[in-house]
Amino acid sequence: MANPISRIAPLPAVTAGLLATVVGVTSSAAIVFSAARAAGADDAVLASWMLALGVGMGLTCIGLSLRFRAPVVTAWSTPGAALLATGLDGMSLREATGAFLISAALITLSGVTGWFARIMDRVPLPLAAALLGGVLVQFGIGAFGSMEGDFALVFAMFATYLLGRWILPRYAVLAALTAGVAAAALEGQLRAVEFAWAAPVFTMPAFSWQAAIGVGVPLFIVTMASQNLPGVAVLRNDGYRVPVSPLIGWTGATNLVLAPFGAFGLNLAAITAAICTGPQAHPDPRRRYLAGVWAGVFYLVVGALGATVGSLLAALPAALILGIAGIGLLGTIGSSLTSALSDDRWREAAVVTFLATASGLKLLGIGSAFWGLLAGLLTALATGAFKKAGAFKAGAEQQRAPAPEDERAPEDRTAQRP
Structure with a gap:
């Protein structure tokens, strides 16, 4: 008879869930911190951000993984946090x-109505990638640039990152963070950390057209194009044919409830x-769905300790x-630029999108992400x-044989186990 503990908590799945949580938090928590500060959040509000994000990721990881018996892992939008920070x-x-x-709300509608593929078709992938690259650069x-003020600390992090990329690529960012903390401790730059539980802080929303166009819509586009799209690709690559619309709809609905x-x-x-x-x-x-469940459990712990993380x-x-923050985004910046410039038909428009977004241009109270995308279009x-x-797509469609049943849109298929 199998050990019941090993059935619900097999060591490889628990380890993978823990590693996913640690890598996810340590590689981009600094960007979330920057975004919260840019929004004027104090320590209590920052802790509430971490609590809401942790609870949201935890519940969706656990719920969706159990529902579809697939390792569905969710995350906060790192590119979205970078967009907010600027x-x-x-x-x-x-x-x-x-x-x-x-x-x-836009993400939820995309999932509930099945608009995901159609909406993303309206924004050419090279321009979405260029928009992301311009935000992250x-x-x-x-x-x-921070090396000028503290060369020893930042260089130690960068050197450790390069060494990690050579020896243990998966842990390179975590190793760089460890090196940075050690260097800061040696220089006496660390302050005391206060252990405390997080408490929710409700913020009454206010709506303005500047915030909607300059932040809300670009945040939706960046999240869908740079996070949800590759997220689906990861699941497909490992053979998990889960329906896309429920995944998008549930993450959007959870986000909608926890946004305040x-x-x-x-x-x-x-x-x-x-x-x-x-296979790890x-x-x-x-x-492997248990790895997604355990990632959710660990994200709930991170959320509960949000004040400590803050x-x-x-x-x-x-x-x-x-x-x-910069080291953790090197890979994303590189892949964004590769996607933006790989197709010569869109290259010039992608370059304009990238430059206009990276310029930090702000007109009529609207940030550069919107103007960059508009300039690119x-x-x-x-x-x-x-x-x-369009001509290329039409030619490809004429040469393509009718798609077999298993290539229908994910929304039209029921969930299947790999």
Whole structure:
């Protein structure tokens, strides 16, 4: 008779869930911290953000993994947090909360109505990737710019990251953070960390067209294009044919409920999901859903200790936060630029999108993410990119045989175990 503990908590699945949580939090918590500060959050509100995000990720990981018997791992929107850190300047916390609700409502509608594929078809992937790259490049530049003020600390992190990429690529960012904390401790830059439980703080939303267009809509686009799309691809790559619309709908609905408490963006995970969908999570693909469940359990713990996490981030020097944020996003920046520039039909429009977004341009109270995407779309129209892409797609459709039944849209299929 099998050990009941090993059935519900097999060591590989628990380890994979813990690793996904640790990597997810340590690689991007600094960016969430920056976004909260940009919104004017104090320590109590920051703790509430961590609580709402932790609870949201925990419940969706557990619920969706059990429902579909697949390792469905969710995460906060790291690119979304990066967008907020640069796009909330001059906005109040109430306006920011209103933008969170708008983005969550759009994501929920996309899932409930099955609009996901159709909506994403309206935004060319190269332009969405360029938009993401333009938002994130500031963090990459900030990592190296911070060396001027604290060379020893940031260089130690970067050198450790490079060594980690060579020896243990999966743990490179975590190793860099460890090196940064050690260097800060040696320099006497660490402050005391206060252990405390998080408490929810409700923020009454306020809606403005500037926040909606400058933050809410770009947050929706970035989350869908750079998080949910690759998140689905990870599941598909490892053979999990779960229906897409319920996944998007439930993450959006959870986000909608928790947004007034600081859940700015919940979505399918990609990088951390891959930790739970592969053979390292469990030799039996049918049992890997437990890795998603355990990731959810650990995210609930992170949420409950949100005040401690916030205190820890506040205790770290600014150079360390800038450094780990930039290092943690190097891979995402690289993949964004690759996707943006790989198709020569969209290349010029993608470059314009990237430059306009990275410029930090702000007009009429609207941030550069919107203007970058608008500039890119206008450039695509002027250069005939849409026409070229349409002709290419039409030619491909003529040569393609009718799709077999198992290639129908994910929304039309029932969940299947791998």
